[in-house]
Amino acid sequence: MALRKCKSAVGLILIFSLMKLGLGDQFEPNQIHLALSRNPNELMVVWNTNGSIEGLVQWEKISDPQSRFQSVAISHAFVEHSSSKLQQYVHEAYMTDLDPAEAYKYRVGSKLVWSEWIECQPTAASNSTDWSPRLAVFGDLGLVNAQSIPRLLQDTKRGIYDAVLHVGDFAYDMYENSGRTGDLFMDMIAPIASRVPYMTCPGNHENKDNFFQYRNRFRMPSKNPKDLFYTFNLGPARFISLSTEVYYFVFNYGIVDIVAQWRWLDATLKAAMADRENHPWIIVFGHRPMYCSNLDHDDCKNHETLTRVGLPFFHWYGLEKLLYKYGVDLAIWAHEHSYERLWPVFDRKVYNGTTDPKDPYHNPQATVHVTSGSAGCRERTDLFENPEPWSAFRNSDYGYARLSPVNKTHLLWEQISDDQDGKVIDSIWIKKDKPEGFVETNEVLEVSSFE
Template sequence: MSVKLLHFLTVSVYLNYIGGEVFFYQPEQIHIAYGDDIYEIVITWSTFNDTQNSVVEYGIGGLILREEGTSKTFVDGGVAKHTQYIHRVTLRNLTPDSEYVYHCGSDLGWSNLFNFKTAPNRSDWQPHLAIYGDMGNENAQSLVRLQEETQRGLYDAILHVGDFAYDLDTNNAEIGDAFMRQIESIAAYLPYMTCPGNHEEAYNFSNYRERFSMPRGSQSYMYSINIGPLHIISISTEVYYFLNYGIKPLVFQYQWLEDDLIKANLPENREKQPWIIVMGHRPMYCSNNDDDDCTNHETQTRVGMPFFKFFGLEDLLYNYGVDLEIWAHEHSYERLWPIYNYTVYNGSYEAPYVNPKAPVQFTTGSAGCREGRDEFSYKPPWSAFRSNDYGYTRLKAYNSTHLHLEQVSDDKAGEVVDSFWLVKDRHGPYPMSKMNWAKVDKIRLKYMGL
């Protein structure tokens, strides 16, 4: 029995019968994301037939406002040409520190009521994020705990660092549909911010690009968003590995990333968002026995294209003073000492994460999927803590100087198995940074409108 038919038989849907044919107009797979800023929310959902219009009714305490959006026909690249309609509506200029209720759909069928809370417009706001990668439709072990904590109001947003469903295109994209229904109990209530992983590659990442709505448009692999004191940059590490789609995406992303880092480092911007955080799927360093990355000394994300060593990320992120780097892909959790070019640059022996002299990195790819866990091999001197328990990471930004991170083990019933404070009295380029000052000056003038 297909996933689509099973869903029809087990979930109440709105149906029309015309000439004996069944039409599926009911909204499903509802999820939200930030738009251009945190007071703009994009609501995305699917139907299996064209509803002619896409509407969200919403308000603070009641459905008093109405916003219309667009829909797009998405045909999966598989043999069955699985077709659905992806609807997007953007809610702009939302009131800070307010709880909105909403439902989405059309006159042919409406979703259940959902709610989300906007951030306060205060400099002392302390955003709390849940972070993980590599969650599948099968064996999504961390999902129940994340659902519970979402409903308790523990988080302000989710960062899903690549690899969804295993895979979104499986069974002619029906596994993708099932996975999007699974995460609705999180993603319909919290901005669900994503980046692509290697498991999204099929048909040129089309299932990822069409299903998720990120800043800079649904077709973009890269974006940045300011969340309180955090400037979060999302990139695709896959442009280094799937060169069959051409080198242009890699070059364009590198140029865009450098421009974004320069803007983030302008004094007026870094004062408001002192913490620069980059997330991408494949790590630069790892020490488990995954032979496609961890056994390679020079990962492509770190040093750049094979043979030529162009467009490597490590130098770029170091030169522009990135504070924290978040990766996944490895089905384990690993926290590193502050590191650059395989050299540890701890703040001090007693307090390694207080004013570190290089970016701090961790990998969190153990949310749970059908491929199971990755086992660890030898422990290198740059690896600080490792766990292959299923679980996820929490990050809380307390202020401009203190971040707190902790790793939750679902195997151990929610026990925190690792935690640390990242403390920085000042933010900016590291001691050996080599910034492109000509480009910095050019972007500064452009930013100032000169």
Template structure:
């Protein structure tokens, strides 16, 4: 009888004994690509929850599968939540890729491999005409535009995705499990094309640690600010958040400004501006908007636009800097709406002409695109916008951008509420780039 009781007790306790053992998580997940900024390269990033090797096996589409192999490394990321959850972020940079060639790949180790994905190596020609999808403020809950973006990406409509801040809502929540789930959600986009990012206010918890650890951007700033080239465009990603989270270091404002001015100076060298005439910036919080929510961009003295006078020394804003170096197009998010502005500087409109406002404009063009979908829903607009507001929509959606050539750039807004209808579009045409274009 005692033996029977012992067996009975063991069988009843067995599930609890099994549950008490830590699981083995060596399977790669959350796979995503980014462009390191070097022609012929691509970076693959993924997550495991146990330490494993970091390997990408790949080969040309139609060739021998996994003919090539590259090793990388992993870093331990411990979330700062109560559970102190640990994960390993793996990074492998592939080099020597043939421009425009399509590669099939998987990543992981002999302890577990990812699904098989593919990507097309970016064309490194200055005559390349890249196509982008761009948006901000995409969440784990209510990611309304995600399905359409997934389908269009896998239909090869885009060369690059620009996510202009605010991910998951929020990556740190539930001890970073929301971040894990969001990265799994975007894998069906980000494992196929470079997914280029900048930080937003929703990444600020624990000093942006989830953002800085999960994404792999060019440069040595953990993705806070960086630049890269594609086709005839020089693209600059910045952190607007340095103006708002001073507890993380006021010096970040000045470090970014110093880097940004040097980068703009370099981009404006005549030999550089001749081959990459378009300068495009992306940052989360806009300088201008007409939303009815009292955010920074609704105020005339916006920190991002005009700077802060309560720091020592006072911190300059970005509008004069961008104008001085002839930035052509400024991409923003944060407001859960879409808004296209007339060319604007100093709160005044500087259209090319009344008939053709975006042909040879006399100031930068601003686009706000933060309505991809999140749990905070869309925002409302001020019923009386200023003169610089050209078109507004509260539909869920995202923006497409095509850098056609050195003089022509096309933008259109897609409404997911209206089944993918293009509800706004413009051609930005510039016969001259740089500061002299404003004269």
């Protein structure tokens, strides 16, 4: 017993000495953010340190401070690819057996230094389908001109979101300044991302070195950590995250990722269709849209958008036919620094709901596409040219969206203008009477792949 006390005293003296020397600073947690895990009632928490140390997370119910739990992080070195070779360490830990109805607080760190306690409500970790998730949705958020951040943080502190979808393009760009731009960006979003799961997909601004910065900074619930696609459930909705970028950097990184993602998406959507009684809403999100009417030369202006119809000439591995075949209800995009909502559309044709001509989103017969990419970045916002027949609403204000699959028959989508002091500038209800796909799909489709 005396020896054990002596060892404890020596350990405390060593820790105190390291802190006095300032060596504890290199172990101070930063860039803290949450994500959903692949298991219900569980949240993943990720943070960085400048030095190598065993990472720990502690959490407890706010209503019961005696209920403290702890788990050890999985850690890996993250060495910047620039000539500076700056090195930091990424720690990934899991808070398990969470009660979604309880409020928690948690902290991350090590035996040397801890973060402040952070409060979170793990509603998004619920395995129940009988609740109404509320999400903030946006893309194209930079370190400079991040106009929407103050209002998003205010919303988050008010507890109106259960999760965030960041639909590609981060920091502009995370690799710049030897990765310090990425560090500053991650610290900028941490007050939001440390409170609610911050779910992501890669954009074109993450492509450098085969998405090296993105892969190291964001850990999503994919089966393989190297994959840029994954799925998760929230309430009555199945969410599917894709990389549209594999279609645009094929000459850099090859066709393997396109094929792997397409096969996975086909199987995942097939499983989602079979599970529609539990999760009737199927929502896909990725960075580059299939359709847009902006005043620029982006691929979404073309009749044969790569993500929509597939690889040039052969039309292999296109995504739109898969979305239509399996009745994807909502497709969320960014990339264009503006907001655009479409009528239900497939193959550039409008398929409004059949119940009431004045209610086009009641039992729509094709996927509803929305683009919300004006959260704020150094490239400012984009303008529009003459609208296409499938374009229903457009706006170039800075802002972001709110999404709520309210129940198994009603889904609410809203666009918020930050320029207009948080005004809701667009709002639609997507409604469907039965948990099924589109009526005509089996008659018109032959999905194309090389296989």
